Amino acid sequence: MKTTFPEEFFFLSLGEIQAKLRAKEFKVKELTEAWALRLERYGPKYNALAHSLRKPAMKAAKYHDKDFKRERFRSPLHGIPYGAKDLLSYAGHPTEWGAPQYKGQVFKEHAKVITKLEGVGANCIGKLGMVELAGGGGYRFPNASSTGPGLNPWDVTRWAGGSSSGSGSAMAAGLVAFALGSETWGSILTPAAYCGVTGLRPTYGLVSRSGAMALSWTMDKIGPLCRTAEDCGLVLQVIAGGDGEDPGSAGKSFYYTPQYVRPFAEMRMGWSPADLEAVADPAARQAFQDAVQVLLKLGFQVKEVELPDLPYRTVASTIIGCEMASIFEPLVADGRIQQLVDKNQAAGIVAATGYKATDYLKAMRVRRMIQDEMAKLFIGVDVLISPSRPGVATKIDEPLDRGGSPGGSARRGLKDLGAAGNLAGLPALSLPCGFAGGLPLGMSVVSRPFQENLILAVGKQYQAQTDWHKRRPALPA
Amino acid sequence: MRRRDLASLLFVGLPAPAQQTPAPVDDLTAARQRVQAASAELAKFDVAIALEPATMFKAY
Numbered sequence: 001m002k003t004t005f006p007e008e009f010f011f012l013s014l015g016e017i018q019a020k021l022r023a024k025e026f027k028v029k030e031l032t033e034a035w036a037l038r039l040e041r042y043g044p045k046y047n048a049l050a051h052s053l054r055k056p057a058m059k060a061a062k063y064h065d066k067d068f069k070r071e072r073f074r075s076p077l078h079g080i081p082y083g084a085k086d087l088l089s090y091a092g093h094p095t096e097w098g099a100p101q102y103k104g105q106v107f108k109e110h111a112k113v114i115t116k117l118e119g120v121g122a123n124c125i126g127k128l129g130m131v132e133l134a135g136g137g138g139y140r141f142p143n144a145s146s147t148g149p150g151l152n153p154w155d156v157t158r159w160a161g162g163s164s165s166g167s168g169s170a171m172a173a174g175l176v177a178f179a180l181g182s183e184t185w186g187s188i189l190t191p192a193a194y195c196g197v198t199g200l201r202p203t204y205g206l207v208s209r210s211g212a213m214a215l216s217w218t219m220d221k222i223g224p225l226c227r228t229a230e231d232c233g234l235v236l237q238v239i240a241g242g243d244g245e246d247p248g249s250a251g252k253s254f255y256y257t258p259q260y261v262r263p264f265a266e267m268r269m270g271w272s273p274a275d276l277e278a279v280a281d282p283a284a285r286q287a288f289q290d291a292v293q294v295l296l297k298l299g300f301q302v303k304e305v306e307l308p309d310l311p312y313r314t315v316a317s318t319i320i321g322c323e324m325a326s327i328f329e330p331l332v333a334d335g336r337i338q339q340l341v342d343k344n345q346a347a348g349i350v351a352a353t354g355y356k357a358t359d360y361l362k363a364m365r366v367r368r369m370i371q372d373e374m375a376k377l378f379i380g381v382d383v384l385i386s387p388s389r390p391g392v393a394t395k396i397d398e399p400l401d402r403g404g405s406p407g408g409s410a411r412r413g414l415k416d417l418g419a420a421g422n423l424a425g426l427p428a429l430s431l432p433c434g435f436a437g438g439l440p441l442g443m444s445v446v447s448r449p450f451q452e453n454l455i456l457a458v459g460k461q462y463q464a465q466t467d468w469h470k471r472r473p474a475l476p477a
Numbered sequence: 478m479r480r481r482d483l484a485s486l487l488f489v490g491l492p493a494p495a496q497q498t499p500a501p502v503d504d505l506t507a508a509r510q511r512v513q514a515a516s517a518e519l520a521k522f523d524v525a526i527a528l529e530p531a532t533m534f535k536a537y
Binding site: 343359363366 | 513522
């Protein structure tokens with residue numbers, strides 16, 4: 001008899017799905033088919049699907065079923081269907097980076113992270129939509145993608161966030177069991193926050209970027225978007241590890257062991273009331289205040305902190321601009337850059353070729369100061385918390401370069417933690433923490449380099465006391 | 478021309494005087510102005526001569 005999966009099934013955690021697989025409630029083939037058809041049906045409604053991989057996934061599922069029949073379990077991800085941002089290569093199938101210039105581009109090899117996931121039996125069912133070229137040129141509207149604007153499953157008039165738009169919306173709508181995204185500056189945490197899912201930006205160098213489109217060699221990171229913090233840990237354990245093919249690789253592995261984190265009572269959590277004062281929407285501010293209260297009650301000693309006065313945004317935009325200009329120089333040289341959907345982004349990449357070598361080196365020198373200052377900040381605290389975004393998802397037709405929120409605070413607080421954290425290569429976890437006007441909000445937990453187990457332990461405890469990560473949007477008819 | 482207007486012409490990237498309606502700029506001109514503004518901001522920032530650019534990240 002053919003298994004039918006109820007709607008709530010598609011929102012289970014990886015542990016819950018794996019337990020059902022091992023209990024032989026259904027076959028991997030049935031699971032893969034159900035999820036791949038769901039992705040094909042609903043993915044285009046959110047512009048979340050770049051390419052379906054149902055056929056290769058179904059082929060792999062047959063082999064996984066043989067493993068399960070013999071109780072040869074490879075990992076907690078064995079047989080689990082997932083989606084990958086279309087910035088990651090998948091051998092023999094299109095990898096188009098969300099950009100019209102790369103339509104039909106096919107690579108011979110998988111990206112390293114996809115090979116690693118394949119090795120433990122996870123099954124890639126689709127490539128997920130993204131902002132063209134990961135948005136480094138500075139796009140004006142969310143429609144800067146060859147698959148169209150990433151639509152938010154909580155409200156399709158709103159943006160899913162970028163640049164890992166499809167990864168965020170596919171997770172929110174239960175179209176994949178987990179997704180891979182990438183972040184150079186905000187591209188995992190933003191869609192995670194806007195779509196109400198849990199997103200992990202790993203420490204720079206922990207996950208290989210071999211086979212991924214480069215936007216900024218010294219800033220790019222690959223990480224998971226999942227239902228829970230625990231799921232993020234399970235995925236990171238597989239995709240982390242040294243890689244000689246990635247010059248930025250730190251050569252480190254990761255084992256998900258949140259149980260060995262020091263007691264929270266022995267550690268300090270840093271936060272800033274100025275971050276909440278900067279939130280313009282009263283409903284969002286209240287939700288963030290409630291989330292902060294839950295986090296502060298996890299047992300940490302609490303300390304108010306603020307970032308040192310440094311030009312985080314200018315340094316980040318200069319480094320990304322210079323590296324991006326070098327990477328996409330051939331597109332500028334032959335004029336193909338003008339094929340980008342968003343003309344502001346094309347202009348941004350062309351203009352970035354005008355940076356001087358001394359600008360780049362100065363930015364990298366100031367970056368060293370930022371890294372040193374962040375190290376000093378983390379002498380006094382073990383984790384920092386701050387809203388992932390200062391509000392809910394923006395409207396799909398709203399310009400993204402319109403400027404900051406009107407409710408800004410004069411105090412710095414941790415408002416530039418996004419730029420600072422990416423410049424210093426710090427890990428961050430965005431947790432769903434409430435709603436405002438029916439749209440999700442996210443709170444970030446940030447720590448020292450390679451302290452993923454600590455932020456995941458915080459996330460796990462937070463999610464044990466809240467149910468925001470279990471909420472799900474209604475799907476379209 | 479007032480001294481303030483002249484200053485905004487010399488330091489590309491400074492906002493135009495508030496009382497004037499800014500002339501429309503195309504995307505590329507605006508993007509180039511942002512690059513020049515970033516370059517000017519970095520140039521103003523003092524760093525120690527011995528400070529080397531960031532390269533690798535360490536655990537701490």
